[in-house]
Amino acid sequence: MSAAENQQLKEVLREHELKATTQRIALLKLLDATNEHFDAEEIYLELRKKQKNVSRATVYRSLESLAELDLVTRLDFGDGRMRFERNKDEDEHHDHLICEECGKVIEFFNLEMEAQQLSVCEENDFTPSTHTMHIFGTCSDCKKTS
Amino acid sequence: MSAAENQQLKEVLREHELKATTQRIALLKLLDATNEHFDAEEIYLELRKKQKNVSRATVYRSLESLAELDLVTRLDFGDGRMRFERNKDEDEHHDHLICEECGKVIEFFNLEMEAQQLSVCEENDFTPSTHTMHIFGTCSDCKKTS
């Protein structure tokens, strides 16, 4: 509810030439406040739970605009729906470990891997724009349980 | 049309405890013969074009069984449909460079990258099963054109 946070998000939106609507602000605030990787439906339900009136269509459309402007990132874990994470400031790219049992997502960054990616691109005269590296498997918690 | 190829594919299927149906043989033969990364609909249309009678449901079901047995690999390039490639013999895992302009897919293998992945998994006490590494960007041909 912080007015300061609202104000800041309004500015972020305007800097990117998007109208600062209550729906978009609520959406950004939600993503800012979580470490989870929500899908569109979850975002929709969370916003509703918080008494924000918003429609599914708006959630999808907002996420699209925000992703285009790199304010959020689309994540595809291969299970048929897109997930979204807020692009915290201008921090470094990270990749994901995804637990196939509990769905937990662990973020990681590996400099050497990034370097290898660039070298692969050079070898193939390929100009990279983005990349995704997902490792699927079993997390430590789930190993204990099983 | 080679009877020898048919025979070989029949055996492959049987070794994996799948009935060697004409549909599955045609599907495998198609994937064997191409370097493209077809999606289910494309596979369906290609088979129809070749006068093979097969239904969409069978394409999906066959691809599922074949993927489970590692005879084909599912590829998710994040555009909302799964693509498939034949798992040539028992060769090494490879990753993909995907041209965002022409859709071309270049396969690569990088030993150092695979090693880094394992080390990331260890650091996080994570047991990997599979991974995907996709680099999106512009291929050399498309760079020339633009």
Add this chain to the structure above:
DNA sequence: TACGCAAGTGCAAATAAGTCTCATTTAGAT
């Protein structure tokens, strides 16, 4: 502070990819 209008929203209908049901067919063991 009120006005205008393009940008944004809500709703419901439309798509798109993939899955499921069930009656019919077929591979392959006997």
Add this chain to the structure above:
DNA sequence: ATCTAAATGAGACTTATTTGCACTTGCGTA
């Protein structure tokens, strides 16, 4: 040649996402 579990075809269904269109709202301007 016969039998039966496995596989298939047709189409209905599901789930995620997109779109058309009438209505609303930010926000620049008077």
